Amino acid sequence: MSAEASSLGVMDRQQALRLKQRRARGAAFARLCWGFTWLAVLVLLVLLHHVSREGLPWLSLKFLESFPSRRPAAAGIKSALAGTLWMISFTALLAIPVGVAAAIYLEEYSRKGRLSRFIEVNIANLAGVPSIVYGLLGLTLFVRLAHLGHSVLAGSMTMTILILPVVIIASREAIRAVPSSIRQAAFALGATRWQTVSQHVLPAAIPGILTGVILAMSRAIGETAPLIMIGALTYVAFVPAGPADEFTVLPIQIFNWISRPQEAFHGLAAAGIVVLLIVLLLMNSVAVFIRHRFEGRTKW
Amino acid sequence: MVTTTATETPTLKPIAFAVRESLAAAQETAAPVIETRGLTIRYSGKPAVIDVSLLIPEQRITAIIGPSGCGKSTLLRHFNRMNEFIAGVTTEGSVLYRGIDLYARDIDPVEVRRCIGMVFQKPNPFPKSVFENIAWGPRINGLVRSTHQARELVERSLMQAGLWDEVKDRLHENGLGLSGGQQQRLCIARALAMEPEVILMDEPCSALDPVSTARIEDLLFELKDRYTIVIVTHNMQQAARVSDYTAFLVNGVLVEFGETPQVFTRPREKQTEEYVTGRFG
Amino acid sequence: MKTHFQRDMERLERDILYLGSLVEQATNKAILALTARRPELAEELIAGDDEIDLREVQIEDDCLKVLALHQPVAGDLRYLISAVKVNTMLERMGDLAENIAERALSLARLAPLAGAPDLTQLTADVRQMVKLSLDALVRQDTKLAREICQMDDAVDEMHHQICRELRDMMQQDSATVERALHYLVAARNLERIADHAVNIAQDVVFMVEGQVIRHGPKENH
Numbered sequence: 034m035s036a037e038a039s040s041l042g043v044m045d046r047q048q049a050l051r052l053k054q055r056r057a058r059g060a061a062f063a064r065l066c067w068g069f070t071w072l073a074v075l076v077l078l079v080l081l082h083h084v085s086r087e088g089l090p091w092l093s094l095k096f097l098e099s100f101p102s103r104r105p106a107a108a109g110i111k112s113a114l115a116g117t118l119w120m121i122s123f124t125a126l127l128a129i130p131v132g133v134a135a136a137i138y139l140e141e142y143s144r145k146g147r148l149s150r151f152i153e154v155n156i157a158n159l160a161g162v163p164s165i166v167y168g169l170l171g172l173t174l175f176v177r178l179a180h181l182g183h184s185v186l187a188g189s190m191t192m193t194i195l196i197l198p199v200v201i202i203a204s205r206e207a208i209r210a211v212p213s214s215i216r217q218a219a220f221a222l223g224a225t226r227w228q229t230v231s232q233h234v235l236p237a238a239i240p241g242i243l244t245g246v247i248l249a250m251s252r253a254i255g256e257t258a259p260l261i262m263i264g265a266l267t268y269v270a271f272v273p274a275g276p277a278d279e280f281t282v283l284p285i286q287i288f289n290w291i292s293r294p295q296e297a298f299h300g301l302a303a304a305g306i307v308v309l310l311i312v313l314l315l316m317n318s319v320a321v322f323i324r325h326r327f328e329g330r331t332k333w
Numbered sequence: 334m335v336t337t338t339a340t341e342t343p344t345l346k347p348i349a350f351a352v353r354e355s356l357a358a359a360q361e362t363a364a365p366v367i368e369t370r371g372l373t374i375r376y377s378g379k380p381a382v383i384d385v386s387l388l389i390p391e392q393r394i395t396a397i398i399g400p401s402g403c404g405k406s407t408l409l410r411h412f413n414r415m416n417e418f419i420a421g422v423t424t425e426g427s428v429l430y431r432g433i434d435l436y437a438r439d440i441d442p443v444e445v446r447r448c449i450g451m452v453f454q455k456p457n458p459f460p461k462s463v464f465e466n467i468a469w470g471p472r473i474n475g476l477v478r479s480t481h482q483a484r485e486l487v488e489r490s491l492m493q494a495g496l497w498d499e500v501k502d503r504l505h506e507n508g509l510g511l512s513g514g515q516q517q518r519l520c521i522a523r524a525l526a527m528e529p530e531v532i533l534m535d536e537p538c539s540a541l542d543p544v545s546t547a548r549i550e551d552l553l554f555e556l557k558d559r560y561t562i563v564i565v566t567h568n569m570q571q572a573a574r575v576s577d578y579t580a581f582l583v584n585g586v587l588v589e590f591g592e593t594p595q596v597f598t599r600p601r602e603k604q605t606e607e608y609v610t611g612r613f614g
Numbered sequence: 615m616k617t618h619f620q621r622d623m624e625r626l627e628r629d630i631l632y633l634g635s636l637v638e639q640a641t642n643k644a645i646l647a648l649t650a651r652r653p654e655l656a657e658e659l660i661a662g663d664d665e666i667d668l669r670e671v672q673i674e675d676d677c678l679k680v681l682a683l684h685q686p687v688a689g690d691l692r693y694l695i696s697a698v699k700v701n702t703m704l705e706r707m708g709d710l711a712e713n714i715a716e717r718a719l720s721l722a723r724l725a726p727l728a729g730a731p732d733l734t735q736l737t738a739d740v741r742q743m744v745k746l747s748l749d750a751l752v753r754q755d756t757k758l759a760r761e762i763c764q765m766d767d768a769v770d771e772m773h774h775q776i777c778r779e780l781r782d783m784m785q786q787d788s789a790t791v792e793r794a795l796h797y798l799v800a801a802r803n804l805e806r807i808a809d810h811a812v813n814i815a816q817d818v819v820f821m822v823e824g825q826v827i828r829h830g831p832k833e834n835h
Contacts, residue, residue, distance in 0.1 A: 145420065214457035221453075
């Protein structure tokens with residue numbers, strides 16, 4: 034037998050050959066996975082490189098403090114940045130409590146029957162509905178029927194409904210992942226359901242909930258179509274002073290600049306993308322930080 | 334007295350009488366703390382416990398033994414209304430705690446669980462500090478009103494559970510960092526902190542090594558002075574070592590109930606004899 | 615499928631019953647040697663007592679092992695405890711038979727004693743009790759066991775009668791003393807064998823029913 038075939042002398046030639054094949058297949062698969070991973074990273078790196086190269090020259094404090102203008106040199110994203118921050122804040126304020134509360138109700142309080150399953154299926158479906166449909170809904174419901182006009186509030190409420198399914202599903206998963214033994218222990222000590230949920234289940238589920246929130250917020254921050262539908266403006270030279278004011282958001286502003294023929298505006302667009310990415314990164318860091326704090330205390 | 338309903342097993346009723354006799358005959362008058370009468374429990378129609386009538390004597394350790402799936406855990410969980418969290422559970426008959434029907438409409442399950450505590454098979458401390466684990470229950474139930482009281486209670490409970498020396502310097506470390514045996518003693522301390530009257534234990538040592546098991550068994554001897562303990566175990570030697578009374582269930586039916594020495598030296602029923610000598614189950 | 619434990623128990627039971635049969639044979643031989651003046655039987659018996667002693671030690675050791683390794687409970691535990699006791703009883707019966715054999719040997723060397731007490735009934739009863747007690751053990755028959763306990767009164771009475779006869783004989787004629795004493799001891803040993811048979815019967819009742827009938831007034835059925 035060859036040296037590599039049977040190190041212990043317990044396998045015959047055929048078994049040794051099969052072993053070699055199995056090892057080779059395993060190695061090939063591992064290398065494939067490695068390749069795909071680096072491919073994805075590569076795409077991201079290329080994108081970042083491209084955007085930075087085009088956009089960084091335009092990135093400056095002046096850029097952040099100026100309103101958009103017909104002259105590229107004087108243009109900035111102050112209004113869009115402000116609008117995005119306003120919109121995102123209100124969306125978070127609305128979507129997180131509603132989503133988490135809905136998830137708590139569905140997981141802890143509702144009786145598992147046909148109605149509950151019906152709701153579950155529908156929420157999952159809603160998560161896949163194209164965002165422009167939400168824009169239509171927002172336009173009809175918030176802008177017109179509720180007379181909110183083309184305001185930050187209308188935009189936030191539209192985005193809330195958009196990301197609510199994601200928040201609910203992720204929160205439900207996180208709550209479900211809390212072992213039932215914890216609940217049983219709490220009940221056995223004479224706790225009510227609310228005490229158990231609020232003091233044990235929720236704190237333990239926070240990492241998972243936050244993951245869902247991060248995902249949802251990331252989606253919200255990049256949505257353009259629904260906001261256009263509800264009437265976010267494309268050329269805004271003021272900063273919203275309150276939720277009732279009109280506004281614009283970064284993706285719209287970027288889109289606006291990209292559609293202009295001048296080369297300079299493309300650079301501005303790239304700078305806008307960089308700003309958007311930074312906002313996204315900051316948001317996620319906050320969430321990861323909070324998650325880390327809670328995860329540190331919760332180990333199964 | 335036990336009322337006779339139409340049942341298919343007339344031999345069961347005399348056992349309840351025999352229990353009263355055996356209790357009366359014993360020199361100590363051990364009053365029953367928990368009593369079941371004709372208790373039948375079904376999961377979605379399938380019976381798990383059938384027409385069980387027994388007494389849990391005060392300040393004694395009662396063991397419930399029987400082959401797997403005979404309804405021991407179901408019966409135990411019924412004593413503190415923990416079966417309510419399972420869908421599709423229906424009950425006939427009654428469970429009495431000091432003469433009060435535990436399942437009456439005006440009885441709050443939360444209150445029931447304050448008097449009747451539980452320790453589970455797999456240690457399940459909260460993912461919080463040791464201190465928090467023990468102080469939480471009393472705090473939400475209003476048993477302690479200050480940090481000082483909480484600290485005293487935590488120390489007392491940990492001493493009762495025989496864990497104080499090992500964790501007194503680690504009170505604010507996560508409870509999950511303890512070993513398996515320590516975690517289970519932590520869960521026992523947590524149950525003791527509520528100062529219940531009865532402690533239910535569902536196979537508390539089955540996930541532990543022999544040394545931890547022995548320590549917990551010693552602990553049970555000490556706790557007997559102050560608490561009534563009901564322990565479900567599939568380890569017969571443990572039941573023999575630890576308990577004062579033994580109830581033997583097969584397929585949801587109470588076959589025999591009596592003082593442990595009697596059950597393990599001169600069992601009355603043939604099925605009991607076969608089970609304890611290992612001929613079946 | 616037989617478990618390890620069941621196999622050990624069965625082997626133990628076989629060993630005890632075999633020991634029982636050895637002791638029964640010894641008893642019968644001793645009685646024959648005494649009543650029919652057959653010294654050669656007595657010598658066989660005395661030689662055979664070593665085997666009885668060895669087996670008794672072996673059986674006790676086996677019981678210890680089973681108790682330690684298997685930790686039996688209920689019926690099995692009662693069986694084991696009784697087995698240890700029956701084992702001891704059997705060995706003592708063997709010793710008593712050996713002693714009777716020695717008396718038989720001594721008597722055979724001396725002239726026959728005129729007017730020697732009639733041991734027929736006593737020996738018949740003793741043989742019967744030994745046989746029945748072993749039967750009860752084999753069959754785990756508590757009814758039979760209780761009957762054996764009742765038979766002991768007759769044996770005791772006969773023993774007292776024989777003692778009185780021998781005492782009278784010795785008082786009247788001092789030449790008979792040596793031989794009469796041998797008879798006395800032999801009769802005494804026979805009575806003790808009967809007592810041990812009763813003990814075995816009582817142990818059988820404990821084994822099967824868990825009831826202790828050793829002390830107090832003689833039991834009714």
